[in-house]
Amino acid sequence: MQCKNPGAGPLIKREHFPFFIPAFLLFLICLPFFAPAQDAKIAPDSHSQDKLKIAILLPNDTPFWMRVLSMTEQAAEDLDVELIVYSFNLSPEKMRQMTREALDSDIDGLIFQAWGDAEKEVLALAEERKVPSILINNRMPDSTLKPRKQFKYWLGSITADDYSIGERLISGLSRFTHIHRTVDSHNVLAIAGEPGDPSSTRRLAGLQAYADRHPEIQQIRVEYAYWSEAEAGEIFEKAWMDNPDITEVWCVSDLIAKGVADKIAEMGIADPPAVGGVDWDTPTADYLESGQIVVSIGGHFMDGAWAVVMLHDYLNGVDFDSQRIEFDSLMITATPDDLTRYLPFFQLQPDGIHFDGRSLIRNPRLISHDFTLSEILNTDAVSEPLRLTAQEKAWLTANPVINVAGETNNVPFNYTDESNNSTGFAIELLRYVASQTGSQMNIIRSDSAEYLKEATAKGQIHMMPVINPKDTRPDSLLLSDNYLSLSQYFFSRPNTAQISRLQDTGNRTLAVPEDDEVLAARVSLIPELRIIEVPDLEAAIMAVSSGQADLLVSNYASVAWYLDKHFISNIKVNGLLTEYGNAELHMAAGPEAAPFMQVVNKALATMPASTRSALIYKWLRENSNDSFYAAEQISLTREERDWLKTKETIRLGDDFKTRPLSFLNKNGDFSGLSADFIRHFTRQLGIPAELTITKTSVPAEQRLKERSLDIMPALIKPLQPATDILYTDPYLLFPVVIATSTSQPPVNNLWQLAGKEVGIMNNHLAEKLEKEHADLTFRRFKTTGQAFSALSAGKIDAVLGNLAVISAAAADSENQSFAITGATGYADEIVIGVRSDWPEFVSMLNKAIAAMDMQEREALKNKWLRVNVEIGTDTLTIVMWALPATILACSVIFYIYLSNRRLSQAKAQISARTKELENTNQSLEDTLSELKFSQKQMLEQEKMASLGSLVAGVSHEINTPLGISVTAISHVEHLLAELEQRFDSNKVTKTFMQRFIKEAQEGSLATSLNLSRAANLVKSFKNISMDHNQDSVRTIDLDQYLNEVLTSLQPQIKKSGHEIVSGCAENIISETRPGAIAQILTNLIMNSLTHAFSSNEKGMITLHARQIGSTIELIYSDNGCGMNEEQLKRIFEPFFTTKLGAGGSGLGAHIIYNLVTNALQGTIKVESSPGMGAKFVICFPVRLNQTDNGVTD
Structure with a gap:
């Protein structure tokens, strides 16, 4: 039977109803019995029965790609995958050939890298064979290609953010210089790979962006070493002779950084600049250890391994619709101080990191692929069992519960959190020890460290987690091995002169905590010091922030914890305290617990590097020096920075009753989602003002209108904004959901609530719902808690509210019999309210909101938002649901019947409308033809005008x-x-x-x-003019031809007063359309002369050409005024010009694009930013495909 017109007839014919209804109802009733188990994984196309075969295409066998291969092989071994390796030796043609060979060998997955435009063909070949593929170490140049859409089997890409790498590298170098040297300004020597190289270009852009935000960087000199270690050394030597005031050498790779470091050692420079690079090859570890290189950024050599993990999971049935398209490479910043932490990565032996631990198939607890550092280092690692002596085993048997000293405010090492639990880095170390020995921990807490020391010495406490050996203590206390060393720093308000010794504090006041015995002993030896005694570190920080003191001394992690707690952003690192060395942390035990002390030493010594790194990252790295250098991470205008300087205090207020958005914790501190976002924004903006939390009985919104309050952190954006409040862009969005009692049938949408009483918060959404849903009965409540109390008492049938608030209220309710059962189609946008006379601050906050990374945003949401969904149905529940299911099915069938009638009535209208659309389409096609003819005429006129x-x-x-x-x-x-x-x-x-x-x-x-x-x-004119008027293909010597073109254009260049420098590799013989090349260069040069240079400056134009395999790369650049983002987006649009009415037609760049992509069968990219000139990178084949008609209009 054929269906001539599918979809036009009835969905279910009337005569089939008697047979369809019973069958459909039976299906609904039986469906739950066939549902998969709650935790079952469905693999529609599982390959688990056979060993998977995955191919990887490598560009060459350089050290970096060999490191990629090494980690990829380890991942394949961990996941029992057969890995097939192909190397195409930088040849795009060979890359295509290797792809065909790999696909012919029946591989299950493909890992490849973008190279010379061959990647698009590789992608198409894999798609044709239905082989899933992943791009690594690069992004696909053509952004119109859509993974998992046009290309169903392209899973996405894993790549490093080169722009961010450039920023992080100069940030680390500047930080090192700031700590270890006294300089008024920074002079940076940047050594990149080669002009036009994508990674060099992006990393340089990140460097420049950082410099734009940091006025102390006064000079950047860019040189190119063409990836040569020796060339890098020579470049540095020449630059140093020209300018011995260089403070940082920013190197695009570790290879180049090593060349510079070797040259510095050879020259014997006494006070060398800070040197840093990228890639993390094995020899770099030695340079970091010796201090010759002070910053190295790496991790993207693991991209192939992550690709194996993703392909393994996809081929075993993981649904990738919920996964991201682009994954960030694991990028880590290593310095001499933390080299030990990352040494296994340099040696390609990351202890405890097993790639099967990142597989969603092997680890059902994981919900998505995440290759960020915090996730990787938290992978569970299995360590070897402890080798204990008989005495140690006997002690553990006699003491199954370990008494541990719990301090209250030794953050972040051993302290009491807001939930009244003991926690911190040292506490977690002991929990790890307990997990290895099978022991339990009992915390004995006290505010007095002296009491805890005495109790430990007497044996009442078995272990004190944190003690400085320089502190006073009972003689009988035994100390463990040193488990952590902390550098000590001076902290001050911004713009305080840098110091590194206590004797240099001069007339500045130092805040000294009474509980810091070591610091108190040191300052007592310098009687001329001006000090102010305060109870503890928290008080010292408040004293410096408020101006009562100028300086304090402590470690990064502790200070950062308090800065976050109190929203303080006007304290920065001043300098490293150099005269006393690091603070060493040990554990302490009494004589009776000596066997346990040996157990602790053994357990910590054998702790897997990944486990230790995870704890360090959690407690120390997240709250370390990055907090103090976040100032001006967002680019602010001079006016905005000046405005900030005038604000000594910013008053934050709220009603603090909306958990989890904005509330007060048990200690009375501002907490919740909005608190975390405000912390992030103030750090990113580098707000020097003190952020004070104000609480009164007057509603916060009223105080904001009266300007007795400056900002409200968590306002729901109103439908009609108040005229006396300014609002930022939304930084959170939550759907408005329906919550009902679990004892009632679930309600999935609003129309099911007709005739019922619905509780809703008394906010801006209430009025909208009441107007648009008059069939519902709404009752307004002040708080969500009141609404849930009414629901529990049966006074209302449902509660509406945004997902975050509803889920938190349901969880906090004494009666836990509530569930979120449906959505409403509405949503709450969470914004920051700002007083009406502060538009500058709104602008700054919007910048911070726009710049926030999606992963960071989701991480903060996941911290506070917990929605539990219970799955599973027993037989009684099935019977109870059968009747409602039957009624629902009948409703659906009746709806389908009515729909069929409406479809029949609409067919005649559709037929008439179709005829009308056909006539309209014909008219549009005629108009389009006329427009194309007009465009072709204008393009030809532009060409003739150029000629x-x-x-x-x-x-x-x-x-x-x-x-x-x-x-x-x-x-x-x-x-x-x-x-x-x-x-x-x-x-x-x-x-x-x-x-x-x-x-x-x-x-x-x-x-x-x-x-x-x-x-x-x-002669030159004859050749060029003939080429301008012909589309013929002929063979040319590219170097000779480019010289002829430039000779013909010399009159215009000489008249302009600007200079052009060209360089073309010899013996490039190309079978191409020279006329297109001449037209392209003519338009590019005339475009630079017309748009790039002002009348009073001498400009420079450069032209370079080289052959890469079967591709010619032509790079054209000028050092003119550059283009802004809007101009860059529209440069190739027809009729777009910045000189309209002054000689610019707006077709020059459009012609260039058409000639490159059609006549030359190539690609063109443009890079530019204001004041930085423009660069065009044109790639086209050495030999044209003669089947191409070469149409250029």
């Missing part, structure tokens, strides 16, 4: 040599006439003949040279 300009220039240029020739010939003619006259009068003398011969020879030579010059101009 006319060329003719005028050449004509003007030819006039000069012809004029010189005419003058020379006239002079010779005059000499001949004089000779004839003297000969007739018999007056020819020897002197005259000598002059005659000399001047005649000079005139002849001048005529010959200038006529040759004119002939060459004519």
Whole structure:
């Protein structure tokens, strides 16, 4: 049976109803019995029965790619995958060939890298064979290609953010210089790979962006080492001779950084600049350890391994619709201080990191692929069992519960959190020890460290987690091995002069905590010091922030914890305290617990590096020096920075009753989602003002209108904004959901609530719902808790509210019999409210909101938002649901029946409308044809205008040599006439003949040279003009042809006063359309002369060409005014010009794009930013595909 017109007839025919209804109801009733188990994983196309075969295409066998291969092989081994390796030796053609070979060998997945435009063909070949693929170490240049959409089997890409790498590298170098040297300004030498290289270009852009935000970086000198270690050394030596004030050497790779470090050692520079690079190859570890390199950023050599994990999971049935398209590489910043932490990565032996631990198939607890550092280092690692002595085992048997000293405020090492639990880095170390020995921990807490020391010495407490050996303590206390060393720093308000010794504090006041015995002992030896004694570190921080003191001394992690707690952003690192060394942390035990002390030492010594790194990252790294250097991470205008300086205090207020958005914790501190977001925004903006939390009985929104409050952190954006409040862009969005009692049938949408009473919060959404849903009965409540109490008492049937608030209220309710059962189609947008006279602050906050990384945003949401969904149905529940399911099914069928009737009635209307649309379409096609013809005419006119300009220039240029020739010939003619006259009068003398011969020879030579010059101009013009008017393909020597084009354009260039420098590799023979090349260069140069340079500056244009495999790369750049983001987006649009009415047609760049992509069968990319000039990178094949018709319009 054929269906001639599918979809036009009834969905269910009337005569089939008696048979369909019973079958459909039976299906609904039986469906739950066939549902999969709650935790079952469905693999529709599982390959688990066979060993998977995955191929990887590598560009070459350089050290970096060998590191990629090494980690990829480890991942394949962990996941029992067969890995097939292909190397295409930087040849795009060979890359295509290797792809075909790999696909012919029946691989299950493909890992590849973008190279010379061959990646698009690789992608198409894999798609044709239905082989899933992943791009690594790069992004696909053509953003119109959509993973999992146009290309169903392209899973996405894993790549490093080169822009961010450039920023992080200079940030780390500047930080090192700031701590270890006293400099007024920073002079940076940047050594990149080669011009036009994508990674070098992006990393340099990140460097420049950082410098734009940091005025202390006054000079950046960019050089290119062409990936040569020796060349990098020579570049540094020359730059150092020119300027010995270089403070940082920013290197695009570790290879280049090592070349610079070796040269510095060879030159014997006493106070060398800070050197840093990227890639993390194995030898770099030695340079970091010696301090020759102080910053190295790496991790992207693991991209192939992550690709194996993703392909393994996809091929075993993981649904990728919920996964991201682009994954960030694991990028870590290593310094000499934390080298030990990351040494296994350098050695390609990351202890405890098993790639099967990142698989969603192997680890059902994981919900998505995440290759960020915090996730990787938290992978569970299995360590070897402890080797204990008989005495140690006996002690553990006799003491199954370990008594541990719990302090209250030794953050973040051993303290009591807001939930009244003991926690911190040292506490978690002991929990790890307990997990290895099977022991339990009992915390004995006290505010007095002295009491805890005494109790430990007496044996009442078995272990004190944190003690400094320089603190006073009972003599009988035993100390563990040192488990952590902390550098000590001076902290101050911004713009305080840098110091590194206590003796140098001068007339500044130092805040000294009473509980810091070591610091108190040191300052007592310097009687001239001005000090102020405070109870603890928290008080010292408040004293410096408020101006009561100028300096404090402590470690990064502790200070950062309090800065976050109190929203303080006007305290920064001042300098490293160099005279006393690091603070060493140990654990302490009494004599009776000596065996347990040995157990602790053994357990911590054998702790897997990944487990230790995870704890360090959690407690120390997240709250370390990054907090103090976040100032101006968002680019602010000078006016905005000046505005911030005028604000000493920013008053934050709220009603603090909306958990989890904004509330007060048990200690009375501002907490919740909005608190975390405000912390992030203030750090990113570098707000120097003190953020104070104000609480009064007056509603916060009223205080904000009256300007007695400056900001409200968590307002729901109103439908009608108040005129006396300013609102930021939304930083959170939550759907409005329906919550009902679990004892009632679930309600999935609003129309199911007709005739019922619905509780809703008394906010802006209430009015909208009441207006748009008059069939519902709404009752307004002040708080969500009141609404849930009414629901529990049966006074209302449902509660509406946003997902975050509803889920938190349901969880906090004493009666836990509530569930979120449906959505409403509405949503709450969470914004920051700002007082009406602060538009500058709204602008700054919007910048911070826009710049926030999606992963960071989701991480904060996941911290506070917990929605539990219970799945599973027993037999009784199935029976209870059968009747409602039957009613629902009948409703659905009746709806389908009515729909069929409506479809029949609509068919006649559709037929008439179709005829009308056909007529309209024909009219549109006619109009489109006319527009195309007009566009072609205008393009041809533009080409002829360009040719006319060329003719005028050449004509003007030819006039000069012809004029010189005419003058020379006239002079010779005059000499001949004089000779004839003297000969007739018999007056020819020897002197005259000598002059005659000399001047005649000079005139002849001048005529010959200038006529040759004119002939060459004519020849060049003839070639170029012929190429302008023909689309023929011919073979050219590219270097020679480019010189001819530039010669023909020399009149315009010379007239402009600007300079052009060209360089083309020799012996590039290309079978192409030279006319297109001539037109492209003409338009590019005229575009630079017209748009790039101001009238009072001398510009520079550079042109370089080289052959890469079967591709020619042409790089054109100028150092003109550059383009902003809007101009960059629209540059190739027809009729777009910045010189409208002043000679610009707006078609020059459009013609360039058409000529490159059509006539030359190539690609063109443009890079530019204001004040940084423009660069065009054009790639086209050495030999054209002759089947291409070469249409250029």
